[in-house]
Amino acid sequence: MSSNSSDVPSSQLALLLTSAGWELLNSVDPSSAGTNEAAFQLNLSLRKAGHPAELATAVVQQSQLRFKARTKFGPFADSMVFTQAGLEQATRLNIAGLHAQRYTRAGIKKVADLGCGIGADSLALASAEIDVTAVELDETTAAATTLNLMPWTNARVVNADATSFDLTGFDGVWLDPARRTTDTSGTSRIFDPEAFSPPLSFVENLADRGLAVGVKMGPGLPHDAIPANCEVQWVSVNGDVTEAALWFGKLARPGIRRAALVISEHGATEITSSLDFDPDAALRGDVPVGPISEYLYEPDGAVIRAGLIDELLKITGGHLLDPHIAYFGTDAFVQTPLAKAYKVVEVRPYHVKNLRAWVKAEKIGVLDIKKRGMDVTPEELRKVLLAGSGKSSKKKATLVLTRIGDQRVAIQVEPVA
Structure with a gap:
């Protein structure tokens, strides 16, 4: 991640990097700062033990991170150093490992990690025995990254501007542009790819020079912003869509334009397409649409973001319930890690008064609400429907709220394990 400014003061990091500070930090179990109350008590105990207030605060804050x-x-x-913004955008270690595999398989030997942040991807590249230079503009973040990469002799950190770094001798580049701004109230997301640091146009220029380039973008990357000469892969981990990675040159797989990689505790599954994103396929009738069936499915977010519902329907034999909405159905159950399956119990028109009467009559105390294509806030609706239903009840129910044509429906379903 490229950083314009660090949220950890350099003076605080300097305290931690003294021999006394480093020893104290590593003597603290991070679990002892796992809650705000625990962190407060840890700070008090460190001060009572005679440690300076500034050092105690630095140790507690780093332990929280x-x-x-x-x-x-x-x-x-437990042995790394973090900044808040760096941690928020840092690649998960298992995903960074997948990034590194791309470079290894493509035969890339020397990679510049431009805007490396706290060094997650550099760490993975170095572990894959690739010569990596981690470039970071922010001095404090670069210092933290230096510490994080110390175990690898094939990794080095340069405190410099990623956009002006000399790439002579490098055959590969990795970028994780900054997509957040930091101010006194915390961090906030940036959505315009040209407002990233560095911008997407800078990435495209690198690819045009013939370099093997990979770049991590946010999962909400607009389809019309994706360059024409790359592979884009959306990745989800345990249902959370974490990134859209663009791969150029040798790093792009032949014949693949879009991909969705779904990772869970049970393994990884990928679905791909050689075609560009086509948002109007269902409206043209190219994708099957049919009535509510015995089973209803909610595709994984990576599949939805990648626009690969049509490919998933081919695999499952399913059909959309509405051409504008991602829910689909099948007459017989189909096991797929690419979608969450539900058994349809009953279909009702969406009327709050009637749904509340149903909740009360069934003595439902726990209600899970999912929705697509409807202007409804599940948390607020849940409070309304459960009001007066007998909160002591542990009976569970799941409602899927959606629109089919002009009709709004509430589908009672049971999750399929």
């Missing part, structure tokens, strides 16, 4: 980072880096997090 290490604890949060465990979801992305596992046990490696």
Whole structure:
């Protein structure tokens, strides 16, 4: 991730990088700062033990970041240094490993990680025995990355502007442009690819020079912003769409324009297409549309973002319920890791009063609401429907709210394990 400014003061990091600071930081279990209350108590205990207030605060804040980072880096997090913005955008370690595999398979030997952030992808590239130079503009972040990459002799960090770094001798480039801004109220997302740092046009220029280029973009990347000469792969991890990676040159797989990679605890499944995104295929009748069937499916977010519903329907033999909406149905159950399956129990018109009466009559106390194509806030509707239904009840139900043509419906379903 390219950084314009760090959210961790350089003075604070300097304290942690002293021998006393580093020893104290590594003596603290990040779990002891896992909640705000725990972090407050840890700060007090460190100060009572005689440690300076500034050092205690630095250790506590870094321990909090290490604890949060465990979801992305596992046990490696406990020996790394983070910034808040860097951690938020950092690639999960298993996904960074997949990125590195692209370069290995393409025979790329020397990679520049332009705007490396805290170094997650550089770490993976170095682990794959690729010579990697991590370039980071922000001095504090570059210092943190230097520490994170210390175990690898084939990795180095350069504190420089990614857009002016000399790429002579490099055959590959990786970029994770900054897509957030940081201010006193925290961090916020940027959605315009030309407002990223560096912008998407800079990435395209690198690819035009003949370099093997990979770039991590946000999953909400507009389809019309995707360059014509690349492969784009959306990735989801346990239902969370984490990125849209663009691959140019040797890193792009022949015959693949769009891909969705779905990763869960059960493994990884990918679906691909050689064609450009076609948002009007269903409206033209190129994609099957039919009535509500015995089973209803909600495609994984990566499949939806990649516009690969039509390919998924070919695999499952399913049909859309409405040409504008991603839900689809089948008459017989089809097992697929690319969509969540539900058994249809009953279909009702969407009327809040009638749904509330149904919840009360059935003594439902736990209600899961999913929706597509309707201007409804599930959390607010849930409160309305459960009001007066007997909150002690543990009976569960699931509603899928959607629109079929001009009709709004509430479909009672049961999740299929």
